[in-house]
Amino acid sequence: MDTCAIEPRFYVPCVPFAAIIFDVDGVLVDSPHERAWRETLDDLMQGPWADVKSSTTYGPDRFDSAVYETLVSGKPRNAGALAILEYFRVPDATERALTYAREKQIKLLALIDAGEFRVFPDAIPFVMDAKHLGLPLATASSSKNAPKLLSCIPVDAPDVFPHATLLDLFDVDVSGRDFPRGKPYPDIFLAAAHELHVRPNDCIVVEDAVSGIAAAKSGGMYALGVARHGDDAALQAAHADLVVHSLDEVSRDAMATARLDAEARGFLP
Numbered sequence: 001m002d003t004c005a006i007e008p009r010f011y012v013p014c015v016p017f018a019a020i021i022f023d024v025d026g027v028l029v030d031s032p033h034e035r036a037w038r039e040t041l042d043d044l045m046q047g048p049w050a051d052v053k054s055s056t057t058y059g060p061d062r063f064d065s066a067v068y069e070t071l072v073s074g075k076p077r078n079a080g081a082l083a084i085l086e087y088f089r090v091p092d093a094t095e096r097a098l099t100y101a102r103e104k105q106i107k108l109l110a111l112i113d114a115g116e117f118r119v120f121p122d123a124i125p126f127v128m129d130a131k132h133l134g135l136p137l138a139t140a141s142s143s144k145n146a147p148k149l150l151s152c153i154p155v156d157a158p159d160v161f162p163h164a165t166l167l168d169l170f171d172v173d174v175s176g177r178d179f180p181r182g183k184p185y186p187d188i189f190l191a192a193a194h195e196l197h198v199r200p201n202d203c204i205v206v207e208d209a210v211s212g213i214a215a216a217k218s219g220g221m222y223a224l225g226v227a228r229h230g231d232d233a234a235l236q237a238a239h240a241d242l243v244v245h246s247l248d249e250v251s252r253d254a255m256a257t258a259r260l261d262a263e264a265r266g267f268l269p
Contacts, residue, residue: 016258018202020130021192024141026208027226028123029149032116034068036108058088074183074211076142077101119153126247127169128157133256137170138192144176172196183211186219204260213238
């Protein structure tokens, strides 16, 4: 792979690409997913599962963001529920996971309806810049709630039709579909590339989770890691081609020539 110098001792990949595929939660939207998973489990442990709580390793302070990122982020709902219950050694985890996933979904939808989420400030400008460059764009989130979230976010720009939402800016949305294998397998990203009519190795995937970076790389795609939680090292260890803290750091000049690069002032070694 070619490299481009942006400071005498720093180098980042210069990769050709023809389309961009976005994860949603953690990349475009700061959603209430983590909160819903955490609060739902606590509700269950304080209520109908109180009789088994003492036999588990669960404690509200033990369900932190690291647990969420490791066990849930990027996974289908039922798989995430089972992973959390097994982690906390909850008895009959397989059976209880169905209840946990269902109750978490009810809470999540209530939080979305209450507007308990926000779009990241760098998300819409980055998507708009990509559209202005004529790049095909897709969303590919494991969450079935991603389209609902994106359709709740208005986009007010002079070259966008009235009442447009963030969802309307994308050419393809494969979010929430049932694939035989979830991330870190590449199935969802390969489906997005297919529907964009672009070869996988001409795509860049934008992800904030290690499982998503791994999925992109196993599908032969380039990966742009967004370290929203300061997890640069983990994303780099998963072989992201470029890691930034904000999408504002991605060089628009480089994008205009079909390369993935960072602004010299914003590059994070």
